[in-house]
Amino acid sequence: MTSDASVLLFFIDGLGIGKRGPFNPFDNLNEADPLAIFQYEPPAVLLDGIVVPTDATLGVEGRPQSASGQTTILTGINAPQLLGYHKQGFPNQALLEIIREHSIFKQLQAAGISPVTFANAYTERFFVERPRWISATTAAVEASNLKFRTVADLLRDDAVFMDFTNKILIERGEQVGERTPAVAARILADISGKHRFTLYEYFITDKVGHAQDMQQARTVLPRLAEFIRELLGHLDLERMTVILTSDHGNIEDLSVRNHTLHQVPTIIWGAKRHQVATRISSLADITPTIVALLTDTMKGHENN
Ligand SMILES: [Zn+2]
Numbered sequence: 430m431t432s433d434a435s436v437l438l439f440f441i442d443g444l445g446i447g448k449r450g451p452f453n454p455f456d457n458l459n460e461a462d463p464l465a466i467f468q469y470e471p472p473a474v475l476l477d478g479i480v481v482p483t484d485a486t487l488g489v490e491g492r493p494q495s496a497s498g499q500t501t502i503l504t505g506i507n508a509p510q511l512l513g514y515h516k517q518g519f520p521n522q523a524l525l526e527i528i529r530e531h532s533i534f535k536q537l538q539a540a541g542i543s544p545v546t547f548a549n550a551y552t553e554r555f556f557v558e559r560p561r562w563i564s565a566t567t568a569a570v571e572a573s574n575l576k577f578r579t580v581a582d583l584l585r586d587d588a589v590f591m592d593f594t595n596k597i598l599i600e601r602g603e604q605v606g607e608r609t610p611a612v613a614a615r616i617l618a619d620i621s622g623k624h625r626f627t628l629y630e631y632f633i634t635d636k637v638g639h640a641q642d643m644q645q646a647r648t649v650l651p652r653l654a655e656f657i658r659e660l661l662g663h664l665d666l667e668r669m670t671v672i673l674t675s676d677h678g679n680i681e682d683l684s685v686r687n688h689t690l691h692q693v694p695t696i697i698w699g700a701k702r703h704q705v706a707t708r709i710s711s712l713a714d715i716t717p718t719i720v721a722l723l724t725d726t727m728k729g730h731e732n733n
Contacts, residue, residue, distance in 0.1 A: 443635030445678015498676030638679030
């Protein structure tokens with residue numbers, strides 16, 4: 430039976446598959462596995478994870494960007510193709526409409542898959558100031574009437590901040606303690622263990638890539654790798670499929686300030702990884718694959 434199958438979608442902003450060399454922070458950084466994946470090399474991923482090099486350009490000229498890439502990941506609709514270009518930053522009206530109607534949360538709700546959740550914490554300031562421009566995920570959460578997790582949830586160990594260590598929250602003056610990657614991983618594992626579908630987002634990689642900051646990259650990447658290793662150690666991978674993906678490359682080539690044209694690594698862990706892997710070739714395949722997995726309509730049943 431697969432009725433209790435569940436999925437954790439781990440989104441990492443700005444993570445591509447680059448060449449080895451002095452501008453790739455993954456090179457010679459052993460502690461950065463399981464993300465140390467290079468062009469022209471067979472990936473060595475822990476816990477039998479499968480890496481599917483995934484197209485982020487989506488048949489549209491130019492460098493892939495966050496708003497259209499994230500919209501595509503979260504809906505299964507090729508947003509750059511629809512717009513005719515890659516949209517930077519935050520979703521515009523056209524993208525918001527796509528997200529509000531077709532987000533993965535909406536699709537799963539419509540299919541009766543519940544509960545679903547977004548694990549990231551928002552600060553109180555977000556609700557008070559309600560920024561004019563919101564991320565693709567924020568739009569998806571709002572449109573699905575999901576509850577936003579807050580700093581209060583985080584204090585109850587029921588939310589994870591996007592940097593998972595809480596350092597950024599502390600810098601912003603929030604009264605929270607710092608977390609080790611291991612502690613944060615256990616909390617995210619607990620949350621995903623209670624939901625059929627969980628989304629978690631991590632953005633630091635894109636910021637470090639734009640800053641071309643090798644030293645920062647060599648600090649955050651091993652931490653991120655530790656977080657992922659610990660997370661996988663806490664999850665029941667018989668039941669849970671973990672899909673890690675990104676919207677475009679960036680941090681894997683610090684010689685340029687911009688996003689790259691590289692493929693992104695979609696890494697899949699769990700008993701259903703092979704079935705999932707065969708369905709993914711571009712960012713537009715992520716949501717349909719998750720919906721098929723959770724509604725038990727994937728081709729090639731392998732129910733135990
Ligand atoms: Zn960016």
